[in-house]
Amino acid sequence: MxxxxxxxxxxxxxxxxxxxxxxxxxxxxxxxxxxxxxxxxxxxxxxxxxxxxxxxxxxxxxxxxxxxxxxxxxxxxxxxxxxxxxxxxxxxxxxxxxxxxxxxxxxxxxxxxxxxxxxxxxxxxxxxxxxxxxxxxxxxxxxxxxxxxxxxxxxxxxxxxxxxxxxxxxxxxxxxxxxxxxxxxxxxxxxxxxxxxxxxxxxxxxxxxxxxxxxxxxxVPPATLWLTEVAISQQLQERTPSQRLRQLSVAQLQADGLYAYTAINAPRGLAEGIQHIWRHNGREVDRIALNIQGGRQAGYRAWTHKRNFPPEPQGNWQVQVVTEAGQLIGVLRFNVVD
Known part of the structure; x- marks a missing residue:
């Protein structure tokens, strides 16, 4: 020894x-x-x-x-x-x-x-x-x-x-x-x-x-969740957005509504609840809950479809992607014009 x-x-x-x-x-x-x-x-x-x-x-x-x-x-x-x-x-x-x-x-x-x-x-x-x-x-x-x-x-x-x-x-x-x-x-x-x-x-x-x-x-960022793909679109085709909008008119908005599409990467086996928070000029107008499952290399695809908008929807819009605890994963932004 x-x-x-x-x-x-x-x-x-x-x-x-x-x-x-x-x-x-x-x-x-x-x-x-x-x-x-x-x-x-x-x-x-x-x-x-x-x-x-x-x-x-x-x-x-x-x-x-x-x-x-x-x-x-x-x-x-x-x-x-x-x-x-x-x-x-x-x-x-x-x-x-x-x-x-x-x-x-x-x-x-x-x-x-x-x-x-x-x-x-x-x-x-x-x-x-x-x-x-x-x-x-x-x-x-x-x-x-x-x-x-x-x-x-x-x-x-x-x-x-x-x-x-x-x-x-x-x-x-x-x-x-x-x-x-x-x-x-x-x-x-x-x-x-x-x-x-x-x-x-x-x-x-x-x-x-x-x-x-x-x-x-x-x-505090959610250390193991991140966005791999995001889009604002009027249509989804085979679970993917048909176009990616940054700006649209009131007429386009009122026609078919909008999809907020997000693909979120998470560790394998992790089940996570997230929320899409729709904001108009900084004011929250809608909050929609979703569930994702980790382990997909391209990220778990999830979306919300919003049809109801304020009478005067012009201005800056955000869709905040947050966890159930309120931690921000990412933000989608678009503008609505006359």
């Missing part, structure tokens, strides 16, 4: 030194694995699940880090010095953030508030690979570091849970928010003032963060 320990400890130190010398390799691996999961989520669902599961397993190390380190030292005599542990945490942050970026980049509606959330993830990914920012500016500020850590875990869960467990978007959001806050609670309690006030302030903070997180869902 001693010989095995003597050979393992130098190996750990060598790997750590190598990764510190080439920090971009971890970020590159995270990005490539995320891109692979994104591309394989339909074609090779099993492999995508494995890659996503690896991301979650790495977070188990962070959650149970102290207990696991004590067990490794007691069972195998493997001692991990603090610098190694700090770098392992940074490595998991890098790998996780670059893993989720391809998903959020493609599912974000960039002319909406979702751009703020995805840009925040991109900024966090850059901070994770720049050592002076990560160790000198982020890590010493415990509240900021806790927010950074919780945001990363929240985004990873949003991405991995639908792939692994086929949870719907509302279910994934609730579970991701709940798990991230539950794991943040010990840190919230430790950062709160001492004495009896700690047990009053920490739960209040947790409840406040839960409410803010749920309200902020409108700004």
């Amino acid at each position: 001693t010989r095995w320990q003597d050979s393992l400890n130098p190996a750990v130190e060598w790997v750590t030194t190598f990764l510190r010398r080439y920090p971009g390799l971890v970020a590159l691996f995270g990005f490539v694995s995320g891109l692979a999961s994104f591309l394989l989520v339909d074609r090779q669902a099993g492999l995508a699940k494995v890659i996503a599961a690896v991301m979650l397993v790495s977070w188990i190390w962070l959650v149970l880090g102290h207990s696991l380190r004590a067990w490794l030292e007691r069972r195998f005599g493997l001692r991990l010095p603090p610098p190694v542990l700090h770098y392992a945490t940074q490595m998991i942050h890098q790998e996780s953030l670059f893993f989720i970026l391809p998903f959020f980049a493609i599912t974000t509606t960039w002319n909406s508030g979702q751009a703020v959330f995805t840009s925040l993830l991109g900024a966090a990914a850059l901070v994770s690979i720049i050592d002076p920012l990560y160790y000198r500016q982020l890590a010493p500020r415990r509240w900021v570091y806790l927010a950074f850590h919780s945001l990363t875990l929240f985004a990873v869960l949003l991405t991995a849970l639908p792939i692994i467990l086929q949870l719907s978007t509302p279910q994934s959001y609730r579970w991701a928010l709940g798990i991230a806050l539950a794991l943040a609670f010990p840190s919230l309690a430790a950062l709160s003032p001492g004495g009896w006030r700690r047990w009053l302030i920490a739960p209040l903070l947790l409840i406040t963060l839960a409410g803010v997180g749920w309200l902020a869902r409108l700004w």
Whole structure:
């Protein structure tokens, strides 16, 4: 056992030194694995699940880090010095953030508030690979570091849970928010003032963060749902639009009504409820529920047919495609003129 320990400890130190010398390799691996999961989520669902599961397993190390380190030292005599542990945490942050970026980049509606959330993830990914920012500016500020850590875990869960467990978007959001806050609670309690006030302030903070997180869902992209094809059309032929309209007259609108056609890509086996929200000059005039089934490479084709329009329908129209939780998947736009 001693010989095995003597050979393992130098190996750990060598790997750590190598990764510190080439920090971009971890970020590159995270990005490539995320891109692979994104591309394989339909074609090779099993492999995508494995890659996503690896991301979650790495977070188990962070959650149970102290207990696991004590067990490794007691069972195998493997001692991990603090610098190694700090770098392992940074490595998991890098790998996780670059893993989720391809998903959020493609599912974000960039002319909406979702751009703020995805840009925040991109900024966090850059901070994770720049050592002076990560160790000198982020890590010493415990509240900021806790927010950074919780945001990363929240985004990873949003991405991995639908792939692994086929949870719907509302279910994934609730579970991701709940798990991230539950794991943040010990840190919230430790950062709160001492004495009896700690047990009053920490739960209040947790409840406040839960409410803010749920309200902020409108700004969070559905990480595993995206539009592959959209169209506004007056007719459908063999379940596909016969034309794609950006502008039409009142007479055309009143003749046969309009179809809002959407093809939505979703992970294999995922059943999802969505809604088409018809808006006229910013005001909601209709909301129609639909159900989709994941696993089709070209996306699940769904449409709504609207016949009833206001007496004066001229102006700007939108059809917002949203999840049951209100997260925006995409928007169709068209104009009605005299």
